[in-house]
Amino acid sequence: MQIKAPRGTYDILPPDTGRWHYVEKILRETAEIFGYQEVRTPIFEHTELFERGVGTSTDIVTKEMYTFKDKSSRSLTLRPENTASCARALIEHSIYSGILPAKWYYIGPMFRYDRPQTGRYRQFHQFGVEAFGSNNPYLDAEVIILLVEVLKRLGLNDYELHINSVGCPQCRELYRQKLIAYITPVKDKLCSDCQTRYEQNPLRVLDCKEDTCHRAIAGYPTLLEHLCHDCARHYAAVKEALKASHIDFQHDDNLVRGLDYYTNTAFEIHIPGIGAQSAVGGGGRYNGLVAECGGPDLPGIGFAMGIERLLLAVDTVAGREINAGNTDVFISIMNDAYEPQALELLTRLRLAGIRAEKDYMGRSGRAQMKYADKLGARLAIIIGEEEIAQGFYTLRDMQSKEQVQISDQDIINSVKHRLAIA
């Protein structure tokens, strides 16, 4: 039986890797312009970190983690997300006693044992940013502006940004009580999923898609009306800042993000038309996280984006195609006796910083030209009997088909010159 990539994983091969580089470059550049620096944390961590950081009631922790024991019986887990690791690193290296806010970004693979689907994999890639140490609402806005800017730079102008505030532990608990009181009389009318949500996390009943549930709880009290004074002011400032920055968004009472660590601002960004998994990014404020992981009481805000979903969107919505040629110059020899000279010149071109290639399959002269064409070469250098006898190279422009004779000492500069103006 042939061995294949495990379920939910896949290979990224050329020329696809070029598309990844293109997206990754935009992500890194944008983050750095906004003042975020890259962090790289381990791919696996102690299981306890995610249990505490993500929350034991979440789907991620209860059923989606890749957990294993190492040879010393430590329980380790392949990271399902990177925010908890960032908080751990921040604490471990006492970053909080340095210059604040600490503004980090990351990019890399995450792992969740989930049923694969369009835009959903078991090993997938996230880009994300985290800003620790400030509870300033304008930092919330900065992070959202960065998220939107990334989409704009990828040509994804058609997005839906939803925001909400989930308050602080105090006002959220008060609201939870009210909501439970509101739902309890109509509990029996809810779908079976909502029956369990009602027990575990009543707020999640709000974003159920079932019509019957919507009707059953119609007129429910909203989080927005129950925010405490500070939380309400914080949320108002975020919205005001987004408006001032001309960012379109919509308040969404039903946006209740699943992870336990969120406080105050929560947001999610969708791109219509890429399937059921249309959330390309989501995040929020997590003021309780650092303390929960054993550090000081330090606020934080961040988001994560799914790179597979971004690529899906770039393909299906933005319709962008990125394919640069493999090479610029191809050396064609008309007799295999010229292999040594060809390789010598090839290396000289390469050491001069020029992407150059030759044939290694024993192709005929004609086939070498076909090959050059497939590689996207803009220039071909032809070495045949006449060239060897008289000591020059034939330089062919693949587009115009013009050919000129160039001496050995001029060849590098001539190639450079032609590539620069082409």
Place this chain on the structure above:
RNA sequence: GUGGGUGUAGCUCAGUCGGCUAGAGCACCAGAUUGUGGCUCUGGGGGCCGUGGGUUCAAGUCCCAUCACCCACCCCA
């Protein structure tokens, strides 16, 4: 974890009621054009028909199982 769909060449897919040596297009290689690419034409290499079992004189085709992928639920990025 639940429901539905699909597995045939590297890719996209035909393959009738179970019946001769399993096909096409694209891609790849070669030739036409022995010193020159894109177009065209000709030829060639490539298949455990996802895997395992069953029914049958006979299975790519029917049945069962299994695995994988796709779509949706769930959840999320």
